[in-house]
Amino acid sequence: KAGVTQTPRYLIKTRGQQVTLSCSPISGHRSVSWYQQTPGQGLQFLFEYFSETQRNKGNFPGRFSGRQFSNSRSEMNVSTLELGDSALYLCASSPRPPHQETQYFGPGTRLLVL
């Protein structure tokens, strides 16, 4: 099976712009979670989608949003970018919602905000 794919892999934006990142889960996986990784902060949970419904959201401002499509592909959007949004954004998928499931990660999208 193909793994989790994320596009684009690298992105450079300027403050105030918006950005959309895409994630395609492993075939048959219906749960997609998004994480932000910054140096020294580990992986911070953004949100989780299952069957097109957001089931959980982390402690991030409303500028961060996402959605999931009927084919389980997911997008996340960040509006009005700030310098602090520079990070590695990781997507993970699992067959069912995360509890007691192994999440499989994509390679991430490296976002740089100038």
Add this chain to the structure above:
Amino acid sequence: DQQVKQNSPSLSVQEGRISILNCDYTNSMFDYFLWYKKYPAEGPTFLISISSIKDKNEDGRFTVFLNKSAKHLSLHIVPSQPGDSAVYFCAASANTGNQFYFGTGTSLTVIP
């Protein structure tokens, strides 16, 4: 509030010796735990998991131990190999939520 903590940012071990990576958690509702390995410029790769009904799980060179009373888990790698050099994350989930909580990672260097 960091519910999963990896208090050692880095660890160096000689090739062939044992590597022990530690993880502490504060939420007593956590009942499922994962370890991931991450190389630079790649996403985390799943290593091993453990459910709270067990206190040990083995997979080849990797063993995870869970001490529920101490809210502590550890990952043992025996023998350590240079290819094990990476950042290791522990993660925990609870039946009450739909997310994993991750530690900040421990960078392991295995010296040839």
